[in-house]
């Protein structure tokens with residue numbers, strides 16, 4: 001069938017504003033649409049076609065799709081990061097009115113994650129933190145081409161006395177562990193081992209998460225929202241950098257620890273540690289207003305989370321603002337905190353249910369070989385918001 005070229009041009013021109021609008025939507029949530037990748041199956045092969053497919057279906061933004069095509073090895077870490085983000089967020093907010101359940105809707109977020117709220121700030125920061133964490137792990141495991149172990153810090157290792165917590169050193173000295181000037185105090189360390197290359201991981205994550213900047217003709221507001229999102233992204237990446245700790249391994253005859261090699265690592269922490277840090281910053285997030293330049297005022301500290309729109313109180317269902325309401329949520333009858341019925345149910349009251357369950361209890365061994373138990377009745381009381 002022959003198409004009419006004139007008509008096609010017409011269609012394109014009339015679609016142009018819409019296309020521009022779609023490009024700008026990175027600031028309205030396309031930058032976190034990749035969180036839907038968490039549903040990808042394990043071992044998914046990120047071929048060119050798969051990357052382009054994710055782009056066409058709107059999960060990846062233009063620059064993200066480019067990263068996917070040129071460094072498919074990072075995708076595995078990002079898929080895990082998407083899962084971490086969802087799990088950590090829901091765990092962190094499980095007792096609050098907004099419990100992060102809407103993150104599961106990715107890529108079709110509800111408006112509280114699109115309108116510049118504190119909750120959106122947390123999700124942006126958390127997704128960045130999880131991405132850096134997973135990529136840093138990938139670096140250390142040698143599964144990424146762009147990085148491996150961190151280059152050791154240029155400065156000399158700190159002197160041991162600075163490493164030991166004062167309380168510990170006093171206690172240890174009292175117990176005769178470390179005499180001042182004793183052998184343990186003198187055994188300093190060399191940098192070695194495989195430090196987690198958080199810096200490279202952060203660079204890769206930034207390239208992926210940054211997304212395309214607003215089109216040159218975009219309004220000041222679009223630019224402003226973009227810089228707020230990017231600020232929150234950076235706060236998330238920094239939260240991982242701040243989670244690095246000194247880890248050491250002892251060498252020397254029969255564990256004498258006369259030689260130690262140390263590196264800066266993420267240790268046994270997980271993205272949960274960065275999540276806890278970010279949750280505290282969520283509580284103290286700062287509201288910013290658009291300026292005519294579209295730039296952020298310089299005085300905001302890198303670590304803060306920033307938001308542009310006040311959140312609803314999430315008490316009642318309000319689809320337009322992305323509030324699910326707390327009706328039907330379980331609350332704690334004896335807590336005065338966020339999970340307490342008074343706060344969680346927003347003063348609407350709650351219903352209390354008592355459920356009796358039968359359990360095996362008071363089990364005793366008889367003769368040598370069999371166990372005899374009684375049946376106990378236990379009452380489980382639950383409270384549910386009206």
Ligand SMILES: *[C@@H]1O[C@H](CO)[C@@H](O)[C@H](O)[C@H]1NC(C)=O
Pocket residue numbers: 094099100101324325326327329
């Ligand atoms: C989170 O809140 C929603 C809406 O109130 C509710 O449907 C869901 O069950 C809650 N999830 C958890 C884990 O409490």
Ligand SMILES: *[C@@H]1O[C@H](CO)[C@@H](O)[C@H](O)[C@H]1NC(C)=O
Pocket residue numbers: 332333334335336
């Ligand atoms: C309810 O809150 C109290 C006081 O904060 C706490 O000790 C208790 O473990 C909570 N119960 C549940 C089921 O979370």
